Amino acid sequence: MADHPYQGRADYAYWRRAVGSAPDGDLDPFTGPAFPIGKRTRVVAAGSCFAQHIGRYLNAVGRPCLVTEPPHPILTAQAAHLTNYGVYAARYGNIYTARQLLQLFDRAYGRLHPEEDIWRDGDRVFIDPFRPNIQPDGFNSELEFTIDRQRHFQAVREAFERLDIFIFTLGLTEAWRSRRDGAVFPVCPGVSGGQFSPERHEFVNFGVNDVVADLRAFIGRLRDVNRTARVILTVSPVPLAATAEDRHVLVSTMYSKSVLRVACDVLVNSVNDVVYFPAYEIVASGHAGRYFAADRRSATPDGVAHVMRVFARHFLPDAADEDRSLGGLVRRAFRPAGGDAAGARTLQAEAMQEVFQIMCDEEALDRPFDAPVSAETPRQPE
């Protein structure tokens, strides 16, 4: 029999061996190469909402992501979470498109100054158009907005300059942008702040060339400030919530994910030290398990666990098996990102509470009603 190119291929190249006979929950489509993530590796994650799982998981298994915009220790874990401290390295929120990522870099380094830079809602609510849901009720004044964003940009620069590995989860190709200067908003103006105006805003649906160019530009600028930065690309399996194209949302979803998936391959094949991790294939292909919830959009915990299990197998080679297990994940995955920076309640505050409890107890000693039976006041003379 003549030789042919399919002879001698690895098992993963054959559907029957790699997919058809893979046990439930054990399909592993990653074929490397991988960048090992050790305890000292500085990882920064960004991207669509699915990217949050990566940071949460790495925290849970003792590989906390780099946090350059930590919460002040006075904040409780709940407050830090609600105000998006520690969800990512800095408070940039979800980054859905490659253009948004590139523009975050440019804004942080002063290369881009969007004209539509702040949204006002009355006298007391100021929204950042580029992270409109970063905290409840926006900022309370232009001064607070300005102070916070200066600190935020400093933290973004620090993250890009210090990271070893950047994990970016591509989410969308559809976006809304300013007609004036092309500034891309993560959420359509008018949805979470601001006012939509057809004269000022336009819809854009990026193609493969756009995404490749944006990511190539971003990686180039990243390496200008961090020569050894390595990049892991993933595509979020979460479908579009809505499409602005005049077609079915499922068709738009397939278009977007296809563009993003192709862009990843182009980049992996043309830029050094960039790899693709197949989170999309594990969850969305339908071949690794039924990993969408009843809404057919949200990834189930089992799906996320499968993705992270495969990720750990290749990128966390020295993590303990127990840490990489589903049980370990479930036990620790919902520990707030940011590690100990935002304690449940800080030692300082706990100590103060103790002091005030003593004072309160002393105050109670002086009460005019006796414990345990509370006394009644003397009746007013009739």
Added chain:
Amino acid sequence: MHFVGLGHSHIVALAKGAYALAAQHGLATAEALTCRFFYLYDPQYEPPFVATDDGRRLNAGILAAIRDGAPRFILTSIGGNEHNVLSIAQRDGRFDFILGEDPELARDQQAETIPEAAIRETLRDWMADKTDILRALREATDIPIVQIEPPPPLPRKHVLAYPKEFFRSRIDQRNLSPDTLRYKMWRVQSGILRDLCGDLGVMYVETQPDMIDSAGMLAATAWGKDATHANDHYGEAMVASALRRVLDNPGRG
């Protein structure tokens, strides 16, 4: 008129004030004024919630207290010192924030400026155990409830003068916060309570202006004996204010 008062440590000053008011016929009503107070840290009211098959219910002692003597209304002083706990001293790094209601207030330029939203969520988190009690009280009864605003913080000079050893040993007095920060923290806590009361249909009685000094701190005439509590003079004024609110708004909440 009979009412029930219950709450945490600030309830003590209010109870003293209420008794003084009743004794001196302090409020002109046709009815006799009687009241009964309950201290929620007493063992029979702890824990405030008891687990049930389908969740939890309010402690039976608290439920009995709010029905004691068929009160015309319930006066509450739920929580109130959380702003002090978080801001009286700063060991973990100085912080400050801009108060949206009054952005011109002084700010510590050497401190980290935190968004007010983060301060608000932190306070809300610290207050949650107590505000849950207020919610449960509202669900448990239809009679009017009046929540008294916590007293403003006492000024730094009074805090420094507090002589108790436990206080001096546990608070590094070099790290005491500026009065302005403590005032702002109190305003945020008060705002959370005001909004909650509005949502619940609970009357919210703010501190009488003559109990607040020009810097927004508790006026000297209202200082209690320690670093955080007010006195019976304050209590009397606040209860009188609460009574006027109830008489003007006899309906629910």
